[in-house]
Amino acid sequence: MPSLEDVRLAAAQLEGRIHRTPMVESSALDQIFGASLTLKAELFQKTGSFKVRGLLYKTLQLTPEERERGVITVSAGNAAGALAWAARDAGVPATVVMAKTAVPAKIEAARAYGAQVELVEGDLIAAYEAIRDERKLTGVHPFDDLDVITGHASLGLELLEDRPHLDTVLVPVGGGGLISGVALAIKLLEPGTRVIGIEPETADVVSRSLEAGAPQRLLTAKSVADGLAAPLCGTHNFQIISQYVDQVVRVSENALIEATRLVMSRTKLALEPAAAAPFAALLENKIDLRGTTAAVVSGGNLDVSKLQL
Incomplete structure (x- = not known):
């Protein structure tokens, strides 16, 4: 702790x-x-x-190898925008997994901050884990x-x-x-x-x-x-x-x-x-x-x- x-x-x-x-x-x-x-x-x-407090701090702790691979998170919206902003600030590629039904403004904010947004249906966590593993991205859990x-x-x-x-x-x-x-x-x-x-x-x-x-x-x-x-x-x-x-x-x-x-x-x-x-x-x-x-x-x-x- x-x-x-x-x-x-x-x-x-x-x-x-x-x-x-x-x-x-x-x-x-x-x-x-x-x-x-x-x-x-x-x-x-x-x-x-x-959200930017924790996700920026997490981004600052990444190793050079983790930064090079790029980061990914899953979010209803606020964590997506925060990680996208933090990653852009640190020069790290970011991907965010969001529901297709997420608030449109939150989807657009993540894109505006430079993240690649993956909109999915069904189990968001499963989709996040699958994309993370397939693309060998650095996973950033939005809260755990x-x-x-x-x-x-x-x-x-x-x-x-x-x-x-x-x-x-x-x-x-x-x-x-x-x-x-x-x-x-x-x-x-x-x-x-x-x-x-x-x-x-x-x-x-x-x-x-x-x-x-x-x-x-x-x-x-x-x-x-x-x-x-x-x-x-x-x-x-x-x-x-x-x-x-x-x-x-x-x-x-x-x-x-x-x-x-x-x-x-x-x-x-x-x-x-x-x-x-x-x-x-x-x-x-x-x-x-x-x-x-x-x-x-x-x-x-x-x-x-x-x-x-």
């Missing part, structure tokens, strides 16, 4: 390469939820989501990778530097990459701070894994929060979540939609539904808030094609 020194070294390597995203306050949301809230606005991160997790942990460091002694941190959960990194950094520095994950009821692989006592895989995982619809919980992610995350709660699709609209209207932040998961949990009274709470607004890559008159 990465140490605090590992996390600090990763943060130092990322400094100047990515944005230090702002903390945003909203008196309107404080009043609605009866709490002191601060929002970590990762939607302003390069490529529009937190210790370098990726360590890169994401830089977000946890920033949270505590900007808001020391937080009582609670709320984190959206897909396969577990983001919450693994954030929880790792926070618990190593401030073990008394609660870390709570929020995932869709319709893509609850982390909750099921914790209940089963081992990483699980879902036959189907669909949600309006496409960035959280991971079909599996990573092995490394499960280990860290089991040790450092205090609670993971499920939220409904209706709550995710309502929370997205609420945060947009009150803060003017154009967040995607995945990033609204913490607020969906608050709307459904799934979390007992106390003290100062930070919510990670994980990304802003909205499907603007659905904004029609």
